[in-house]
Amino acid sequence: MHISDLSESEIVARIQSRLQPPPDWLLVGIGDDAAVVAPARGRLEVLTVDALVEGIHFDRAVMPPDAIGHRALAVNLSDLAAMGATPRLALLSLGLPAGLSCGEFDAIVGGLAALAARHRTHVVGGNLTRSPGPLLIDVTVTGTVKHRRVLTRAGARPGDEVYVTGTLGAAGAGLGMLRETATAHQPASPACVQRFCYPEPRVRVGELLGRNQAATACMDLSDGLADGVHQIARASGVGIEIDADALPIESAARTWHAAAGRDPVVASVTAGDDYELVFTCRPKGRGRLRAARLREGPTLTRIGVCTPGPGVVLRRKAADGSRAEPMPPGYSHFLVTN
Amino acid sequence: MHISDLSESEIVARIQSRLQPPPDWLLVGIGDDAAVVAPARGRLEVLTVDALVEGIHFDRAVMPPDAIGHRALAVNLSDLAAMGATPRLALLSLGLPAGLSCGEFDAIVGGLAALAARHRTHVVGGNLTRSPGPLLIDVTVTGTVKHRRVLTRAGARPGDEVYVTGTLGAAGAGLGMLRETATAHQPASPACVQRFCYPEPRVRVGELLGRNQAATACMDLSDGLADGVHQIARASGVGIEIDADALPIESAARTWHAAAGRDPVVASVTAGDDYELVFTCRPKGRGRLRAARLREGPTLTRIGVCTPGPGVVLRRKAADGSRAEPMPPGYSHFLVTN
Numbered sequence: 001m002h003i004s005d006l007s008e009s010e011i012v013a014r015i016q017s018r019l020q021p022p023p024d025w026l027l028v029g030i031g032d033d034a035a036v037v038a039p040a041r042g043r044l045e046v047l048t049v050d051a052l053v054e055g056i057h058f059d060r061a062v063m064p065p066d067a068i069g070h071r072a073l074a075v076n077l078s079d080l081a082a083m084g085a086t087p088r089l090a091l092l093s094l095g096l097p098a099g100l101s102c103g104e105f106d107a108i109v110g111g112l113a114a115l116a117a118r119h120r121t122h123v124v125g126g127n128l129t130r131s132p133g134p135l136l137i138d139v140t141v142t143g144t145v146k147h148r149r150v151l152t153r154a155g156a157r158p159g160d161e162v163y164v165t166g167t168l169g170a171a172g173a174g175l176g177m178l179r180e181t182a183t184a185h186q187p188a189s190p191a192c193v194q195r196f197c198y199p200e201p202r203v204r205v206g207e208l209l210g211r212n213q214a215a216t217a218c219m220d221l222s223d224g225l226a227d228g229v230h231q232i233a234r235a236s237g238v239g240i241e242i243d244a245d246a247l248p249i250e251s252a253a254r255t256w257h258a259a260a261g262r263d264p265v266v267a268s269v270t271a272g273d274d275y276e277l278v279f280t281c282r283p284k285g286r287g288r289l290r291a292a293r294l295r296e297g298p299t300l301t302r303i304g305v306c307t308p309g310p311g312v313v314l315r316r317k318a319a320d321g322s323r324a325e326p327m328p329p330g331y332s333h334f335l336v337t338n
Numbered sequence: 339m340h341i342s343d344l345s346e347s348e349i350v351a352r353i354q355s356r357l358q359p360p361p362d363w364l365l366v367g368i369g370d371d372a373a374v375v376a377p378a379r380g381r382l383e384v385l386t387v388d389a390l391v392e393g394i395h396f397d398r399a400v401m402p403p404d405a406i407g408h409r410a411l412a413v414n415l416s417d418l419a420a421m422g423a424t425p426r427l428a429l430l431s432l433g434l435p436a437g438l439s440c441g442e443f444d445a446i447v448g449g450l451a452a453l454a455a456r457h458r459t460h461v462v463g464g465n466l467t468r469s470p471g472p473l474l475i476d477v478t479v480t481g482t483v484k485h486r487r488v489l490t491r492a493g494a495r496p497g498d499e500v501y502v503t504g505t506l507g508a509a510g511a512g513l514g515m516l517r518e519t520a521t522a523h524q525p526a527s528p529a530c531v532q533r534f535c536y537p538e539p540r541v542r543v544g545e546l547l548g549r550n551q552a553a554t555a556c557m558d559l560s561d562g563l564a565d566g567v568h569q570i571a572r573a574s575g576v577g578i579e580i581d582a583d584a585l586p587i588e589s590a591a592r593t594w595h596a597a598a599g600r601d602p603v604v605a606s607v608t609a610g611d612d613y614e615l616v617f618t619c620r621p622k623g624r625g626r627l628r629a630a631r632l633r634e635g636p637t638l639t640r641i642g643v644c645t646p647g648p649g650v651v652l653r654r655k656a657a658d659g660s661r662a663e664p665m666p667p668g669y670s671h672f673l674v675t676n
Contacts, residue, residue: 028488032490036384038383043377049430049478051467085372093389136389138431140387
């Protein structure tokens with residue numbers, strides 16, 4: 001059975017059956033013209049929206065349907081994490097092609113609902129429409145943060161140290177491997193594919209960095225580390241020097257790129273989809289950072305330093321010591337070459 | 339020049355140049371990972387999202403680009419109006435096909451920005467992506483409303499009178515005329531086409547109905563009057579009897595439907611896209627209603643009454659007095675016949 005054989009209210013009921021019970025701050029939920037919520041006392045509101053479009057961001061032939069739902073929410077939660085915000089609610093706008101099966105639809109919604117439950121993010125409403133072709137998933141998420149605990153891209157100063165969470169390059173390599181899998185039996189690294197399909201938004205780290213006032217600037221790596229450091233440098237008015245040897249590049253990604261004759265460092269810093277956080281800290285703020293690090297899962301790696309600038313450089317070992325090369329531009333998911 | 343020849347930051351700058359200056363409650367706007375806003379004191383928050391998908395909701399060949407932008411925001415403002423809420427901010431998620439010209443893009447954004455300015459709705463952020471085919475516009479809007487001033491669909495009681503704003507059927511007929519215009523020089527009624535292209539969300543009426551506590555239930559007519567009264571009846575647990583002769587059907591729509599051999603009443607109540615409000619009032623609440631009416635533009639017409647139910651009926655004049663027929667189901671924009 002196809003999802004388009006159902007009425008709108010049947011589809012809504014299918015979604016609702018996969019959601020957690022409504023929280024007490026939700027006064028009017030799914031089923032009216034709009035959702036009504038009581039605001040969170042004494043906190044600012046943080047809002048973001050991201051779209052996943054079939055054929056641009058994912059391919060239904062190779063990506064498990066629950067991963068599509070997971071990613072659609074994860075990319076938004078990652079944006080909240082980068083601001084130091086705690087997720088609260090989501091609105092779900094779906095454009096459904098005629099050939100989508102009910103099983104596939106349920107798995108997409110299930111993947112999103114499972115991640116939402118883990119991050120206490122309630123789906124309060126949305127929109128359903130047909131699509132003339134691609135599957136469309138547009139998710140709006142709001143969260144809350146205390147005054148003076150907001151992390152922006154603009155607070156880094158010369159001398160601040162640059163850190164990144166987790167490892168780099170796994171998701172980008174995973175996407176490449178997923179595309180190769182059409183011709184191979186087994187991807188080069190199931191772990192990299194997993195990281196592409198099910199990115200783990202660093203919500204808890206972002207909250208702690210904001211709460212401790214440990215970070216001076218922060219953003220997420222949706223478009224890769226190179227893009228991230230360029231953006232922080234521009235917004236903060238500083239230069240940044242990254243130590244290539246300090247980068248926590250995922251070892252399977254490093255091997256895979258090297259086997260294909262690519263420079264693993266350049267390939268990993270220009271790949272998107274990592275959804276790690278890059279942030280800057282005052283050198284004397286290391287105690288605060290340690291507090292955030294101790295209580296939380298992913299590793300935090302120091303990868304560079306902010307300079308009076310301008311310019312973002314990548315410093316590499318060389319025969320005669322080291323040399324600095326310009327940081328390549330970030331991954332651009334928008335530009336069309338034609 | 340095509341919009342896809344520009345970088346993401348150039349496109350964002352193009353959008354920003356068309357927006358009003360940022361309000362003081364916007365603490366972090368376009369350009370960071372997410373927007374940060376100060377909440378409106380002592381008010382609830384109302385949230386809604388709606389998508390316009392090319393080929394489903396509009397046809398770029400016949401609809402002016404500024405009308406596409408206008409409609410994309412208007413349908414959301416109409417949802418807020420139905421809740422009695424005052425609009426505050428919007429997030430704009432765009433999926434852009436390769437062939438979209440910069441002029442067309444600017445006009446779409448201009449149409450949206452002009453309506454946003456009129457309703458003091460600030461665009462605080464959004465998302466840009468390529469689309470593999472259709473132009474995609476997904477708008478999220480939030481507004482605010484005071485406690486106990488929220489209008490839902492669920493408060494109607496037997497004996498309440500049913501009202502509608504403005505006129506019915508104009509937009510639906512306008513859409514039909516627009517499709518015919520490909521073969522005719524001039525649409526049958528430019529006024530109907532105008533109503534389809536540039537729906538006027540009844541924001542002020544909704545605010546006044548909520549503020550006066552004049553209405554017991556309310557919704558907007560995105561899917562037509564028949565759908566609206568069915569939904570209120572279901573949510574409130576009442577029946578509704580509508581007087582066909584009282585319906586304020588747009589005269590040009592009536593003429594156009596009759597000329598094509600259609601029943602103008604059935605055609606007008608089942609057509610979507612009117613974006614008027616249907617609402618219910620206690621009979622002794624007429625004073626409050628008059629207060630809302632006096633200060634505002636569109637006519638308010640009494641069209642029926644709530645009954646102990648169940649059932650939604652359309653009462654028509656007949657040779658022997660009158661007869662009640664079942665209200666047809668509403669316009670369904672979702673169901674796919676295949």
